[in-house]
Amino acid sequence: MLVTASKYPTFDLSEIVTDNDLSYRAFQPLQPVKRGNFVPDFNLNNEYALWQRFSNGTETHGPVSVRQLLNKPLVISFYSKHWLNYGLQQLNLLNALQQEIKAHGGNLLILTAEKDEELTKIAWENNLSLNFYYDRNNVIAEQLRVYSDNDPVWNKFSGIDTNVPLLATYIINTSKQVVYDHIDTDFTGTFSGKDILSVVYESALLQNNKKSA
Structure with a gap:
């Protein structure tokens, strides 16, 4: 007696993965930290190669x-070359403020996840006097919720195909509290230099008053 082979594939039920076994990660949109929030995990590393x-x-x-x-x-x-002229505009605005920020009692630092020769070229061509910190794997950007693998930046902006931090500027006081926030969502770069200097001065004054109390 001949046995006819089935033309359909057979499956072992034990090989079927149920929905409950699949990894699932709920969508969580970026919600950048705002003025008044604390960032207790914020820190910088002295490692020379990061600066x-x-x-x-x-x-x-x-x-x-x-x-x-x-x-x-x-x-x-936060700076990324992938923001092209918008990112460069922000660097130039901050570069124009950096001496006044120091004079008002503060410090200025640019964070980037990209460490390459292009940054050196940009600094030279734009006569920048800035300090850059290599935010390896976007650790700080994630702490401040301006970067996430779960909500890449191209979900919000067309014309960019690399996931990078938002064009965000913050002021963090010595208690690790955010006292100023600005996120450039319309590419105007119109954060107020006057506001930044005012907040830096007020924060530095408050800190000095606490020390002398």
């Missing part, structure tokens, strides 16, 4: 003191 500093477009070298940076109100701003 790149420029003075009038020329790279400078020397020891880094994270403690001195964090002992004053700190203006931080």
